[in-house]
Amino acid sequence: MSLETPAAPATSLPVLETEQDILTKAKRATSRRKRNTWLLRLALVVVWLGSWELTATYWIDPFFYSKPSRIWQRLVEWVTSGTDFGSLWYQLWVTVEEALVGFAIGAVAGVIFGVILGRSQYLADVLAPFIKAANAVPRIVLASLFVIWFGLGLASKVATVVVLVFFVVFFNAFTGAREVDRNLIDNARILGAGRMQVIKAIVLPSATSWILSSLHTAFGFALIGAVVGEYAGSKAGIGFLISNAQGTFDSAGIYAAMIIITVVALLAEWGIGNLENRLLRWRPSMSASSQTVI
Structure with missing residues (x-):
């Protein structure tokens, strides 16, 4: 009997x-x-x-609900031949111009007032009920008033956009200014920094992420404000096309105008997202597991 133990198999x-x-x-x-x-x-x-498309072809009346093929035909007609009121690009530019001007004014005003009230508890306590009351006013009512006050031109639409954008940016800037680390401010003041230096060097950089995140929503509201203002009363613009399409029971035209505004909003969202990424490169990147697709 052999006492030798078998060799263990080679393992890689x-x-x-x-x-x-x-x-x-x-x-x-x-x-x-x-x-x-x-x-x-x-x-x-x-x-x-x-x-x-199938539902509108066999079960429901496409006169009221339209269908994708008719909407596509209306878009092609507007792009190639123009609308009944001129070039589609002119109508689109009118709306975008109103949205951009109102967005710029409302965003700047919202940042300024948000940071000031965020750093001044006394002013915030005094103005809080007035700000809440102004924010509670229905925007469609203001749009109608602005048309009466400023006419059918650019001014009334810009005013509507400013009102919508201001409060979105204001509340984020206010919160961002309140969330600044108190120790940083105290250390800066110990080193001799004045109020404006603290705001420029500490408060604004700390609130930047809050402000930029509000711009995503704010520009969407800017487009909504421009369209609502045009719908209330105007001589051109995408909201004017929607109002005319409603008056002529052109449901395909309403959907086509909505698609155009949606595309513009998505392009603006992409641009603001790129701007945010450039300005906030100093932030640590999120792990893949914590990212959420919206």
């Missing part, structure tokens, strides 16, 4: 991944996830439009 050592391999796998996984996300979004849009 695990291959250690390099840092480059890990990064490559992570990039591939991220790319695959983005591709699958966009494919799923596309599938949802196709299913939605297809079901709408």
Whole structure:
């Protein structure tokens, strides 16, 4: 009988991944996830439009609800031949101009007043009921008043946009100014910094993320304000096209105008997102697991 023990089978050592391999796998996984996300979004849009087209063809009256094919025809007609009131690009520019001017004025005013009241408890306590009352006023009522006060031109639409944008930016700037680390301010004052120096060097940089996050919502409200003002009374613009389409029971025209405004809002959102990323490069990047797609 042999006393020799059988040799243990040879085992291969695990291959250690390099840092480059890990990064490559992570990039591939991220790319695959983005591709699958966009494919799923596309599938949802196709299913939605297809079901709408079939429903409007066989079950519901397309005169009232329209359907994607008619909306596409109206968009092509507006782009190639223009609207009944002139070029589509002119109508779009009128709305965008009103939104941009009102957005700039409302955002600057919201930042200034938000930071001032955020750093002054006394002023905030005095003006709080007036600000809340002004914010509670229905905007559609103000749009009608602005048309009476300022006429059918640019001024009444800009005023409507300013009112909508101001409060969105104001409350974020106010909160951002209140959330500044008190120790930083105390240390700066110990070193001899004045009130304006504290605001410029500490308060505004700390509140930047709050302010920039409000701009995403604010520009959407700017477009809404311009369209609502035009709908209340105007001589041109996308809101004017919507009002005219409603008066002529042109549901396809209403949907087409809504799509145009949506595209403009998405482009503006993309631009503001790029601006935010450039201005806030100092922030630590979020981990992939904590990111949320909206």
